[in-house]
Amino acid sequence: MLNHTSPPSPCYCAVLRKAVRRVSLIYDTHLKSTGLKTTQFSLLAELSQDRPQPPTMNQLSEYLVMDRSTLGHNLRPLLRRGLVLLQQDTDDGRTRRVILTAKGAAKLSEGRRLWQAAQKEYERTIGKDVAVKLRNALHDLTRLDVP
Amino acid sequence: MLNHTSPPSPCYCAVLRKAVRRVSLIYDTHLKSTGLKTTQFSLLAELSQDRPQPPTMNQLSEYLVMDRSTLGHNLRPLLRRGLVLLQQDTDDGRTRRVILTAKGAAKLSEGRRLWQAAQKEYERTIGKDVAVKLRNALHDLTRLDVP
DNA sequence: CTTATATAAGAGCATATGCCCTTATTTATG
DNA sequence: CATAAATAAGGGCATATGCTCTTATATAAG
DSSP, X not given: OOXXXXXXXXXXXXXXXXXXXXXXXXXXXXXXXXXXXXXXXXXXXXXXXXXXXXXBHHHHXXXXXXXXXXXXXXXXXXXXTTSEEEEEOSSOTTOEEEEEOHHHHHHHHHHHHHHHHHHHHHHHHHOHHHHHHHHHHHHHHHTSOOO | OOOOOOOOOOOHHHHHHHHHHHHHHHHXXXXXXXXXXXXXXXXXXXXXXXXXXXXXXXXXXXXXXXXXXXXXXXXXXXXXXXXXXXXXXXXXTTOEEEEEOHHHHHHHHHHHHHHHHHHHHHHHHHOHHHHHHHHHHHHHHHTSOXX
């Protein structure tokens, strides 16, 4: 059965936000047993990327297209659980680098299995081809100029 | 200049969430002078639809693809500002219907002008054709089965 | 060297989102 | 009719998101 109807919104933003509510449910449900929300999982995944140096708060917020203060907020539960830690930069006293702990890496790999199931469910729901095309379009969107 | 890079995420949900952060900025910035966030604007707009009866909380949450409790939370600032009001249903004592006040309608039409500018800016940013196709795809997504 | 400017990050505030549990009311069951 | 099951909504909790202002540090200007 389809969801109840209402005239389709002309607002690009409203539709996008509806979609994120709808899709986040799938992922959060699958990840539930890990105690991670989708945002937290993505954050850990970003930190697991191989880089010359761990990212600074600023860099990380750029990668994630996320406000610096939001990143700060979102790190707090992960810090509390010991999944990440902050390390003062040796060269610049203002800068903190965000590091994935061993515990964080373990939690991430625990999450990856469930995440894959969520990916599959999403693909089943809208079709893999559409899923990939949509993701690519949205990815492009996140790489545009900040106004 | 493009945003900093990171390997493109394979996660459909993460990319969608990034996009919503990116796009909401445009709309929230335009709407700023009204004191409305995008979600609030969308809520008022949904309430301005012509219907036989004002929607109940449950109906409204379905239209918006939003958890009932989330809707309750999101209504609070609007109630406080007198832009909407709740009316006990005459037939069913459990049910409350959500009503757009005259003040709310005025605020909505104030917002609509700014919203149109946001729409234009968004279209300018990614191209109108892509914008419409993307919105249609996302709209379909919001109408799929709840798992 | 001293001061002004710029930058990195945090603090506090407000809204956004959804979960679980509870309460009130309605409907179904016996 | 009395009771059980279902439904509508709210309360409380935790995270998600971004704004503004502040603080600490670094760099540029003089």
